[in-house]
Amino acid sequence: MTAHPFRTTLLSCVAFLAGACATATGPSSEEDIVSSEEVVVETEEMSPSRAMHERAIVMDTHLDTPANLVLPGFDIMERHDPALDYSQVDLPRMVEGGLDGGFWVIYTPQGPLATEAYEAVRDTAILRSLAIHKMVAANPDYFEIATKSTDAARIEGEGKRIVYQSIENAYPLGEDLSLLKTFYRLGVRMVGPVHFANNQFGDSATDPEGPDNDGLSALGFELVKEANRLGILLDGSHAHDLTVYDMMEASKTPIILSHSGARNVFDHPRNVDDALLLKLKETGGVIQMNALGAYLKVLQTQPAKRAAIMKLRKEMGDVDQMTEEDYQTYLETRRAIDAEFPSDMADFDDYMEHFIHVLDLIGPDHVGVGADWDGGGGVVGMQDIAAFPLITERLIDAGYAEEDIKKIWGGNVIRLLGEAEEYAASLKE
Numbered sequence: 001m002t003a004h005p006f007r008t009t010l011l012s013c014v015a016f017l018a019g020a021c022a023t024a025t026g027p028s029s030e031e032d033i034v035s036s037e038e039v040v041v042e043t044e045e046m047s048p049s050r051a052m053h054e055r056a057i058v059m060d061t062h063l064d065t066p067a068n069l070v071l072p073g074f075d076i077m078e079r080h081d082p083a084l085d086y087s088q089v090d091l092p093r094m095v096e097g098g099l100d101g102g103f104w105v106i107y108t109p110q111g112p113l114a115t116e117a118y119e120a121v122r123d124t125a126i127l128r129s130l131a132i133h134k135m136v137a138a139n140p141d142y143f144e145i146a147t148k149s150t151d152a153a154r155i156e157g158e159g160k161r162i163v164y165q166s167i168e169n170a171y172p173l174g175e176d177l178s179l180l181k182t183f184y185r186l187g188v189r190m191v192g193p194v195h196f197a198n199n200q201f202g203d204s205a206t207d208p209e210g211p212d213n214d215g216l217s218a219l220g221f222e223l224v225k226e227a228n229r230l231g232i233l234l235d236g237s238h239a240h241d242l243t244v245y246d247m248m249e250a251s252k253t254p255i256i257l258s259h260s261g262a263r264n265v266f267d268h269p270r271n272v273d274d275a276l277l278l279k280l281k282e283t284g285g286v287i288q289m290n291a292l293g294a295y296l297k298v299l300q301t302q303p304a305k306r307a308a309i310m311k312l313r314k315e316m317g318d319v320d321q322m323t324e325e326d327y328q329t330y331l332e333t334r335r336a337i338d339a340e341f342p343s344d345m346a347d348f349d350d351y352m353e354h355f356i357h358v359l360d361l362i363g364p365d366h367v368g369v370g371a372d373w374d375g376g377g378g379v380v381g382m383q384d385i386a387a388f389p390l391i392t393e394r395l396i397d398a399g400y401a402e403e404d405i406k407k408i409w410g411g412n413v414i415r416l417l418g419e420a421e422e423y424a425a426s427l428k429e
């Protein structure tokens, strides 16, 4: 591939962001690319598809990157190599991939449904939100917290990265829904009730025991009501189909599936079938396409590899508690395990098969991107966010117009946020 002029500019900007150019070019160099008059000249030199990609507000609705923010030595401003530390999102690669931002996830794994456990996990979730705020506060020229639907366009226009926050697994709320307001105040604008297992709010798509609430629990219905009241989007990813139907029925505004796939392409409980997708369309909702390989097609599982990773984690403990030195040792061992057991992986064509299937079925007003970066997403040919322009290329090839592509990359989720805000405001009138 020959490098064209924009490419060069982009990479020198990346080098600047990585600290390699010190401050000689001044803090506005990234803004120059995105928002100054020079951008007009620059976009003329880009390929038409790349230029279209740059003109869109490009957001991913499931960035698990906040889990990396608490890792020893992790710096969002530096370029990372996924082959070395598995990370998929940082500022230099956001610039390279034209990713303007999205929803940064406050994730906590499911634990026991008991008061003590709720208290501990509540603190973990609050601290995760604070880690997101700290990232933004440390780099105010490059990131900004977004809370309103109109913030995305404004922040993108200023050449900064958009930082909405979401909760994946409402488990940390315990049984006290007033806590949702605390998270709202911290900036959270999306909440998914469950993760891998059923909890106090309802049924998960992947609980080995199957559903035990027939969808949302009574508390789950209260969660929907409170989220609507505050203007927080409801996220049905990870929820059992019955839970998603309950959410679509109970919510006063359209719901989102922040990172899901198509079950009619690959039958997996983390994907949704065509009937559910049609109901999602009917209710005005949006599905954001997930790039987690094991949900895209049948992959060879490797129990020996899994066992080796489990053993390593058991021996070394939680990564976020390690010293930087121990963390490097951990990564070294992890890479050795990968070399011993190469993974079977899905590729970019598998990803786009799900994407195009859903687009054909429910149209560009109801589809977007939530590729599960830093949370298991990534396929051969799109291993980190730097590869995002490839999606725009494929959408153009599939016949989608710029107007559609803009909705897919950001317009749809912004519309949903606006509807949630309007409903919340209407209650106050």
Ligand SMILES: [Zn+2]
Pocket (backbone or CB within 6 Å): 168, 238, 259, 372, 375
């Ligand atoms: Zn997830």
